Amino acid sequence: MTLYQINKNNLEPIRKINFKYEKDLQKLTEKNLDELFNLEFVETEFTVDNLRIDTLCFNKESNSFVIIEYKKGKNYSVIDQGYSYLSILLNNKAEFVLKYNENLDANLKKSDVDWSQSIVIFIAPEFTPYQLKSIEFNDLAFELWEVSKFSNDTILFDKVNVSEDKESINTVTSKNTKVNKEIKKYKESTHLRKKSKKVKEIYSTLKEKILEYNDIEIVPLKHYIAFKLNKKNVCEITLQKNYLNIWIDLDYENINDSLNRVKNVSDIGHWGTGNSYIQINEIEDISYFMELFKQSYEDKL
Known part of the structure; x- marks a missing residue:
């Protein structure tokens, strides 16, 4: 070419x-x-x-x-x-x-x-x-x-x-x-290991939706899986027994959260770099989360 x-x-x-x-x-x-x-x-x-x-x-x-x-x-x-x-x-x-x-x-x-x-x-x-x-x-x-x-x-x-x-x-x-x-190289499979079928399905579906956005890089680290754009974190995910913890890298005050589900964790210890937290319990929650993800994604463009 x-x-x-x-x-x-x-x-x-x-x-x-x-x-x-x-x-x-x-x-x-x-x-x-x-x-x-x-x-x-x-x-x-x-x-x-x-x-x-x-x-x-x-x-x-x-x-x-x-x-x-x-x-x-x-x-x-x-x-x-x-x-x-x-x-x-x-x-x-x-x-x-x-x-x-x-x-x-x-x-x-x-x-x-x-x-x-x-x-x-x-x-x-x-x-x-x-x-x-x-x-x-x-x-x-x-x-x-x-x-x-x-x-x-x-x-x-x-x-x-x-x-x-x-x-x-x-x-x-x-x-x-x-x-x-x-030295340990952390992988997605490291985080998926021993997780329930339900959580794996939620994560897989969510990941598929996130990757519809251009230039997203997946970076598994020790405590979470980071989704990055232009080397900047858009969000971070940890997989729990029955749900996903997600931290969004957008100031809490700047998020349009119509359902009022996002929590401000800037003063609370947490793994992710983002200070806006949401918990995903079901696949049906993903469409709403993607509205929040889009805001953080556009902020990193």
């Missing part, structure tokens, strides 16, 4: 161009971490145990560290490098927390960090078929992002997705057991 730019009714091809230096990609990413990944920047070129981390970040939603590695070459193993970074992280927790506190003038404690949700992000202009194949496991705490730069000063960050139907890495290897035991 060829992309064109319209210039006075003439079509001019938009060509893919290369980054001259890997550092250019790194600087661009670090300057736009919040926009790209909703992450806090902590440190560039952070060295621990003689291993250099290109970019160290922190995910405030999951309270976990994120390591970013940039690549132009193709002769490297994503699996080996990813496990090396996670091993360094888990074996040097105090150093990572200290660096966060120094650079962000914070008072983070090791116990505040959810180390199980740590991830490594690899960013490159392209990955080889071998590298893409190597991450086809449903529980690897690695993400691959292909970045394309174009001649009209536009850029595309495209995440390589892995299906939940793939095998676990533990079925094919027994190495890196410390990382495999402590």
Whole structure:
């Protein structure tokens, strides 16, 4: 497929161009971490145990560290490098927390960090078929992002997705057991496990309705499943025995709630990032919830 730019009714091809230096990609990413990944920047070129981390970040939603590695070459193993970074992280927790506190003038404690949700992000202009194949496991705490730069000063960050139907890495290897035991990749199936048929049906129907909206991203985390648009949470869902808890990321005062079912939980502890709460007990409740979802969705456009 060829992309064109319209210039006075003439079509001019938009060509893919290369980054001259890997550092250019790194600087661009670090300057736009919040926009790209909703992450806090902590440190560039952070060295621990003689291993250099290109970019160290922190995910405030999951309270976990994120390591970013940039690549132009193709002769490297994503699996080996990813496990090396996670091993360094888990074996040097105090150093990572200290660096966060120094650079962000914070008072983070090791116990505040959810180390199980740590991830490594690899960013490159392209990955080889071998590298893409190597991450086809449903529980690897690695993400691959292909970045394309174009001649009209536009850029595309495209995440390589892995299906939940793939095998676990533990079925094919027994190495890196410390990382495999402590790091956990949360999936939708994690939240659906041992739930009733009724709740699974409600969630499935609701999810189908939500995905009718464009560009929705489903991000399962430890305590909930987040539905995002443009990296911003639209709502978060937890599955209970007989119902769904849903937090909507729209201020309570701004919600048009004709049935008066939404509760303001801004002063109450809760898992989701949204402060407007609603409980869904039956499939018949979904149509009303979608009126609320639409409001939060349009707010994130």
